[in-house]
Amino acid sequence: MGLIGTHISIAGGFDKAIYRGEQLQCEVIQFFSKNQLQWRSSPPTVGQISSFMKAWSESSIFEVLVHASYLINLAASGPLNVKSIRALIDEIYRCQTLGISTLVLHPGSHTDCTLDEGLQRVAVNLARVLEQTEGTDVMIALETMAGQGNSLGFRLEHLGYIMSFLDWDDRLKICLDTAHLFAAGYELRTKESYDRFMKLLDRDFGYYRIACWHFNDSKREKGSRVDRHENLGEGQIGLGIFEMILSDDTWNHIPCVLETPKTGPGDAANLAILRKLRGS
Numbered sequence: 001m002g003l004i005g006t007h008i009s010i011a012g013g014f015d016k017a018i019y020r021g022e023q024l025q026c027e028v029i030q031f032f033s034k035n036q037l038q039w040r041s042s043p044p045t046v047g048q049i050s051s052f053m054k055a056w057s058e059s060s061i062f063e064v065l066v067h068a069s070y071l072i073n074l075a076a077s078g079p080l081n082v083k084s085i086r087a088l089i090d091e092i093y094r095c096q097t098l099g100i101s102t103l104v105l106h107p108g109s110h111t112d113c114t115l116d117e118g119l120q121r122v123a124v125n126l127a128r129v130l131e132q133t134e135g136t137d138v139m140i141a142l143e144t145m146a147g148q149g150n151s152l153g154f155r156l157e158h159l160g161y162i163m164s165f166l167d168w169d170d171r172l173k174i175c176l177d178t179a180h181l182f183a184a185g186y187e188l189r190t191k192e193s194y195d196r197f198m199k200l201l202d203r204d205f206g207y208y209r210i211a212c213w214h215f216n217d218s219k220r221e222k223g224s225r226v227d228r229h230e231n232l233g234e235g236q237i238g239l240g241i242f243e244m245i246l247s248d249d250t251w252n253h254i255p256c257v258l259e260t261p262k263t264g265p266g267d268a269a270n271l272a273i274l275r276k277l278r279g280s
């Protein structure tokens, strides 16, 4: 069975995210390890690290993921390129310090070049980052994107290109976001389409490359390339896909993390739906 959880705020300290997760009976949580809209951040203090580690080890949370800042764009050129590489390296060391092994990253956005050039820039910059963080065991999970604006990674082929450019480095993984995949045009609503998608994953990547799922319904229709998350069962995807994933042994122990709106029904209601679909 997949591990169920949600994206959580670290307001008040990293340990508070663990407590919030426990209150919601999460088995996994994801957070931004700093303000995701600011470049600068001070490193976690020894006190913050130890209270987080203590809270985590005493909790029933199996895994913690970090989502990298939205500011990082590995397809950028000039000063933004330098800043992005530096920020990503910093994110990796923050994960390492906190004992977290998976960092979810948006591949990037090609604002001043073609899509192909953008993918190449991402691959070249990722190579630098991997080299400069050699020796850490933090994996980078490239997230599948909806394809809004100039974002890269809305086709699995994009991720395949980046990974093959980097010789299928062991530290590169994939994060599959249901809302993004659907908005990008992947059909996920029927058993037949799910089986087809699974075959594609197996053929092009192997299931072991998948670090986690992001569980979101989509406000907009299939192929819209608009990135708007919706509460489970209230969007265009429906609940079927989540039930299929949660009842598929392929995803045993794989984090399935909600990024549904915090307003409205909220985390507790969306998590309850997942527990029901999973049967526990």
Ligand SMILES: [Zn+2]
Pocket: 067, 104, 106, 143
């Ligand atoms: Zn994301």
Ligand SMILES: [Zn+2]
Pocket: 143, 177, 214, 259
């Ligand atoms: Zn996501």
